Amino acid sequence: MKNFSTRVLGAALTLLLSTGVLAQPLELARDAPDQYVVVRGDTLWDISAKFLQKPWRWPEIWQLNREQIRDPHWIYPGDVVYLDNSSGTPRLRLGKPMGRGGAYGERAERARPEVRSEALPATAVPTIDGQAIAPFLNRPLIVDEQGLQSHPRIIATQDGRVYLSRGELAYARGIPDGAGADWHVYRPARALLDPDTRKPIAWEAQFVGSARLERDGDPATLRMQAVSEEVGPGDRLMPAERQDIPNYVPSPPQSDVEGRIVSIHRGVAQAGRNSVVAVNVGASQGVAVGNVLGIKERGRLVRDPETRKEVRLPGEPIGHLLVFRVFDKIAYGLITAASRDISIGDDVTNP
Known part of the structure; x- marks a missing residue:
């Protein structure tokens, strides 16, 4: 993972160089502090916004091509971020809380015999709040022009109910034998229209719930695990995808957009x-x-x-x-x- 992150960061810096962004001086925020103590819930974007007018340029002020920082997961709650202008070019560096009484610095005071307790490792600070985008990473969004017509479909509900709730059964056709257990339920796709021409440019599937396969067959039996919208006959199924939330390294597009x-x-x-x-x-x-x-x-x-x-x-x-x-x-x-x-x-x- 660390080698992968290093390659990603290197590619991002190469891109910044090729687009001329690094040639532009970094502009500090008007009220940029000399130091900041990281707290739980912070993101790299939030921290950089305290120091930079353009926080998306944080890979530069952190100087990510340095050996000190090999991947984005290196900042933790309790760390101290220092603004360093000693070289003429602003950069951020990390310090650790040292000593007792809440003081921070580079040197630790003389240790004394005492009982110590250490918390479990804190969660590293991410680039952005991943919870806001997690559903969009784990579910298909854009489908082809025919929408979901080729995907398995719900044909009936438990006891003939109009709509399904969590825990109720659905019956579907088109699920192949040996398919996975977890499925997402979608409403037939809606068109995304170009704001100028008003013509469809893509079709977006609407997620309405999730289900688990209980019994193979034609029709197969599924039990609803979660419902965010009304679910009923005619809705389509896609295999549930699992994807970890990556840690993004921001960069400008390579061409004009x-x-x-x-x-x-x-x-x-x-x-x-x-x-x-x-x-x-x-x-x-x-x-x-x-x-x-x-x-x-x-x-x-x-x-x-x-x-x-x-x-x-x-x-x-x-x-x-x-x-x-x-x-x-x-x-x-x-x-x-x-x-x-x-x-x-x-x-x-x-x-």
């Missing part, structure tokens, strides 16, 4: 920090997992008083998102910063 936000999780009209959104740019536009995109409000149209022609005003920056899952024409991102409400149709660009 111009896109729009096309949906917000749970169908709400506006999003904020830690909301998940879909954007209409993906792998075919050069977007990759770990890319940071800037969010700008969609500039409104005004009429030039002299030419009488409509002109779109430039959008103002209102936030950032971190891309965590990429398909051909769609990417999903977690909003990591927002200065105001973010809406469907807002622009996404290079940070």
